[in-house]
Each structure stands twice: as C-alpha cells, then as structure tokens.
Amino acid sequence: MEETNLYDVTDPIDIERYSKELIGKTFKQVLAEHYTDNEFVFEEKVEYYTNPRGKGSLGNLIEKYYFGYEPNSSPEPDFPEAGVELKVTPYEALKKKGKFKAGERLVISMIPNDKEVEDEFNSSHLIRKLNLILLVLYLREKGEKRVDFKIDYAKLFSITGNACKEDLLIIESDYNKIISKIKQGKAHELSEGDTVYLGACTKGATAEKSLKPQFYNSEVPAKRRAFCLKQGYVTYLLNKYIFEDIDTYDKIVKNPDKLQNTNFETYVLEKINKCIGRTESELRRTFGVEEKNHAKNRYSQLAFAMLGVKSNKAEEFEKANIVVKTIRLRENNTIKESMSFPSMTFKQFAKESWSDSVAYDYFSETKFLFVVFKNTEKDYIFQGAQFWNMPISDLDTIGKKEWLEAQTTIREGVKFNTDTDKIKNNLPKQSKTKIFHMRPHADRSAYIINGVKYGNGDIGKDTDVLPNGDVMTKQSFWLNNSYILSVLDSKFKQ
Incomplete structure (x- = not known):
C-alpha cells in the first residue's frame, strides 16, 4: 500500500x-x-x-x-x-x-x-x-x-x-x-x-x-x-x-471447553437425544413446562427445555440462524401437516430472479433442527432430533422449477373459480409438487376479484395485492409433508 x-x-x-x-x-x-x-x-x-x-x-x-x-x-x-x-x-x-x-x-x-x-x-x-x-x-x-x-x-x-x-x-x-x-x-x-x-x-x-x-x-x-x-x-x-445492547439469551453450550473435542451440532444432538423414549408428559414434568399449555409452540418449548434453554431462543441458534421445527409423526409414520414459512409480497415475488429470491436465500442459508415426536395410544413420545438443510441438488433443480411455476402463475394473473363455497385458484397444488407449494398464510381468507369482495378475512391484514390489481389471501411457501418425511432419518420411523 x-x-x-x-x-x-x-x-x-x-x-x-x-x-x-x-x-x-x-x-x-x-x-x-x-x-x-x-x-x-x-x-x-x-x-x-x-x-x-x-x-x-x-x-x-x-x-x-x-x-x-x-x-x-x-x-x-x-x-x-x-x-x-x-x-x-x-x-x-x-x-x-x-x-x-x-x-x-x-x-x-x-x-x-x-x-x-x-x-x-x-x-x-x-x-x-x-x-x-x-x-x-x-x-x-x-x-x-x-x-x-x-x-x-x-x-x-x-x-x-x-x-x-x-x-x-x-x-x-x-x-x-x-x-x-x-x-x-x-x-x-x-x-x-x-x-x-x-x-x-x-x-x-x-x-x-x-x-x-x-x-x-x-x-x-x-x-x-x-x-x-x-x-x-x-x-x-x-x-x-x-x-452494546445485545439481547441476552440462554446458551446451549455453558462451558466452551465442551467443544474442544467435538463440534457444535454433535454436542447439541447428544444433549437433546438423552431424552429419547420419554413421553411428552414426562418431559413436561421433568423440565417444568406447564401441562395445561396447549399453545402451538408447546413442542418447541419442550425442545428448548431439553437443551437447557428457558425461553424459545438460544444464543447459538440466533447467531447461526438455526430454526427449530417440531415434527409430529402419526402412528403409521406419516406427517399430517406440511411446514409453513413466512408469507410473501406478491409484487416483490413477481419481480425476483431465482438466485436472488427470498425463497432461495432462506432455504440455502437456513439450517433446521428437526425435533421429532411420535403419536401412540397414550401420549407423544420423543423420537430424537436431527440437523438438516436443503441440499443444493434439490433446491437448484426441483425447487427452482416449482418456484418458477408459482411465479409464472402470479405474474400472468391468478385465475379464480368463484362458483364454489371455497374460492379456488390455479396455483400449483401440493399434489403436483415434490418439495414445496404455495398456499394461504393467514387466519382467515379474503379476496377482491374484479372488484367483488369474497371471504370473511380483513382486507389488508389477511391479504396482499396481486400484480394485476386483484386482492388475494396472503400466501407462503410450504414444505410438502411427503418431502419432510423423505428427509427424516429412518430411525425416527421405527
């Protein structure tokens, strides 16, 4: 210099x-x-x-x-x-x-x-x-x-x-x-x-x-x-x-020396998997999670409790953008629900290129901790946990194709069928996709199609404006339940 x-x-x-x-x-x-x-x-x-x-x-x-x-x-x-x-x-x-x-x-x-x-x-x-x-x-x-x-x-x-x-x-x-x-x-x-x-x-x-x-x-x-x-x-x-105003969250690794002979992911899995085989009720009693809590995030609360974290945030996960997702298997080893992700803005989505898209960034950068519970006659049993991120070989091939199909539909104008009690559209359905599909991400549905309002949702709160001016219920990408099942470790399905 x-x-x-x-x-x-x-x-x-x-x-x-x-x-x-x-x-x-x-x-x-x-x-x-x-x-x-x-x-x-x-x-x-x-x-x-x-x-x-x-x-x-x-x-x-x-x-x-x-x-x-x-x-x-x-x-x-x-x-x-x-x-x-x-x-x-x-x-x-x-x-x-x-x-x-x-x-x-x-x-x-x-x-x-x-x-x-x-x-x-x-x-x-x-x-x-x-x-x-x-x-x-x-x-x-x-x-x-x-x-x-x-x-x-x-x-x-x-x-x-x-x-x-x-x-x-x-x-x-x-x-x-x-x-x-x-x-x-x-x-x-x-x-x-x-x-x-x-x-x-x-x-x-x-x-x-x-x-x-x-x-x-x-x-x-x-x-x-x-x-x-x-x-x-x-x-x-x-x-x-x-x-100099950082939020202080519980750490999973209380003693850094624990990482001298292992890596972070192995340490986390060893810690949480000590609870394999225990029922939801047992875990609640052991870690002090309220029995009467029926909130949607109650299984996530159990996951953090098993990791020694009192809240639903762990310092290492916040720093690493690791997202905890709990999965509930049925007795026949199927998953009822697909997995939702944040809602999108239609006009922004229509302008994106694949490699710079919100979806590509999210799925290429995010690591997930899947925490698996399986239903039995009496209670849900903790099966174990695994880290997972979407392989580039999936994201850049099938994922890209399905994203482009959804984007093309939004760009060209979503077609609606208003002749039935439930408004239908021509976005690619889950049955036609392998990795992810687009579907509503709002508590209630609402539409304004050709100037006519449909549904009981709030315009604005539950909706977004399409490129052609129609208004539609907010949407997001959902990971197909069949795809999630395919990436789960086989030991969880035994």
Whole structure:
C-alpha cells in the first residue's frame, strides 16, 4: 500500500482514528471531497455508485476515495502492514424501537477454485483477515439512494480475541467442514446451510455465470464461493461490539471447553437425544413446562427445555440462524401437516430472479433442527432430533422449477373459480409438487376479484395485492409433508 500522510498504514489504532472521521458523512459527501475541482466526473461517479447493479460497491468507494488504495481481491488483509481488514457493511433498523440487524452477510475472502485449499485454519489467509476487522457501518433505509446512506460507526474488533473464543471454535469447525467437502470434489454441493457461523456464499453477478471448474473435480463445475460470516452472526457482532445492547439469551453450550473435542451440532444432538423414549408428559414434568399449555409452540418449548434453554431462543441458534421445527409423526409414520414459512409480497415475488429470491436465500442459508415426536395410544413420545438443510441438488433443480411455476402463475394473473363455497385458484397444488407449494398464510381468507369482495378475512391484514390489481389471501411457501418425511432419518420411523 502507498504511504499516506492522512494515517499511519502500519498502525491499527491510527487507521481506526482516521476511519472515525467518516462518521456522519454520506457516501456522496466522500466522493465530493475527492472531486472538489471536477464536477462532471463527480456526477458520473455519483450515478455509477447510485446504481445498485453497478460493479463498484460502496466498500470500493471508501477504499479508493477515502483510504486511497485500489480495491483488490488479495488474500491478505486490506491494510497488510497493520493486519487490518476493512469491511463496509449496512445495518437496518427493525420495527421494534431501538433494535437493529445486519443488512447482509459479511463476505471475508474468496475460496480458490483453481488451486489447493489451505488445510490448517490457524495458518490460513481467512484467519489473518478475521484477526482484526475495521467495521464501517452505514444505515440502509428504504427509499434513499445508495450514495445518500450515512455512515454511523467505525470500529476495530477481533474475531480471534478472548471475547469470541467459543465462537472461534465453531468457526474453525465450519471451516474444516467446507474444506473437507471441497477436497472431496463436492464444491458444487456446498451450501450456506451446511455450517453454523461461517458460510460458503456464492459470488458473481449471477450464480449461473459464476460456474467454474473445480480444482479437485474437473468434471463438475461449481459456483464461485467465498467465506462469509452469516447474517445472524453479524447481527450478533454488531449488537455486541457496536450498539452494546445485545439481547441476552440462554446458551446451549455453558462451558466452551465442551467443544474442544467435538463440534457444535454433535454436542447439541447428544444433549437433546438423552431424552429419547420419554413421553411428552414426562418431559413436561421433568423440565417444568406447564401441562395445561396447549399453545402451538408447546413442542418447541419442550425442545428448548431439553437443551437447557428457558425461553424459545438460544444464543447459538440466533447467531447461526438455526430454526427449530417440531415434527409430529402419526402412528403409521406419516406427517399430517406440511411446514409453513413466512408469507410473501406478491409484487416483490413477481419481480425476483431465482438466485436472488427470498425463497432461495432462506432455504440455502437456513439450517433446521428437526425435533421429532411420535403419536401412540397414550401420549407423544420423543423420537430424537436431527440437523438438516436443503441440499443444493434439490433446491437448484426441483425447487427452482416449482418456484418458477408459482411465479409464472402470479405474474400472468391468478385465475379464480368463484362458483364454489371455497374460492379456488390455479396455483400449483401440493399434489403436483415434490418439495414445496404455495398456499394461504393467514387466519382467515379474503379476496377482491374484479372488484367483488369474497371471504370473511380483513382486507389488508389477511391479504396482499396481486400484480394485476386483484386482492388475494396472503400466501407462503410450504414444505410438502411427503418431502419432510423423505428427509427424516429412518430411525425416527421405527
């Protein structure tokens, strides 16, 4: 890096000091300070960085026009003499006053596809980048131009320090899992849902265009990927290091030393599976969960109680975006209900591309803990638990096809049959799909079709507007019960 009289390139503290002068500025103001005598070029740059599809990111802008070095893809930290990695990243305000979340995952470094990967985490280029991160944080608000986002925070922190000691054990385990899969020639099967805090996210304008030959398997191309800290974990880091207002949830791993000789997932399964064979009533008495509680989430409460967590939130699960889903098997080893997911906005759904869609992000990034109970004549019995994430081989083939079929129906206009007591539509039905289907996600149904209202639901609360102007009951994707059954471990069905 070139010498500068603005800050000492060898001193992390001085780099942080200089970065704090960004606080209160917009990205446009940073550009304006650089182009004080060339208004024409300034306006060109503003237009370039305003375009969300522009090749230059806001991070590139800060690197080039504030810190004075050219953006690059070096495996070394951005300030090599000081060992500091710069990350410019957004955060968003939640509806709950005073609460915030990370705007996205934090991409750390590219995973090479044309050479051998590094076996040892502790000597890898990744650990060098995680050692000292300068986080420059800006508030992303809907409706504002990108260059008008304001920088609010600039701070150094370390993933390798004592404060993140137990997290680092999990990150190292994640790294080893990713590297192992790559070395087996299975880079094309990588998914963010494979791991806990450290992910292998796709990189490229589109996932399809990023396909490259694998070093360990020349016959099957794989998407270009990068090591990243997952969005849930980045949210935790921001709350802890920046906002200093983190919600405190119970930890599953009370003693970090427990992870020295095992990984997090194995530890969780060993802990919860100690309760296999016990009835719901026994578990309620043992863990103090009310017998009279008939809430929908009562089985989820039991699951957390078996893990030593008093609420329905565990710190590690929040940081890792692990979703607990309880499954109740019938006596004949079938599942009555499909599994629902958050409702969608029709107009947003109609505009999405598959690789950037809400559904793709959710199913590629989320890891699930399935907690299985089986019905008997007297009571439900706990069968055990398993971690699961949707394989990319399912998501990018059948899942993509079924998503596109649903999107096409929404785009072209949903056709309704109003001649029956129950309004019917032409969205692909569960019986015609293998992985997921779209169906209502509201307590009551309501429609406005060609100006005529149907159903007893509330317009607005229970509905959403279709691209053609009709109003329909809110919908979401549901995982088919038959698909869920097919991915469950066979031991649960005995």
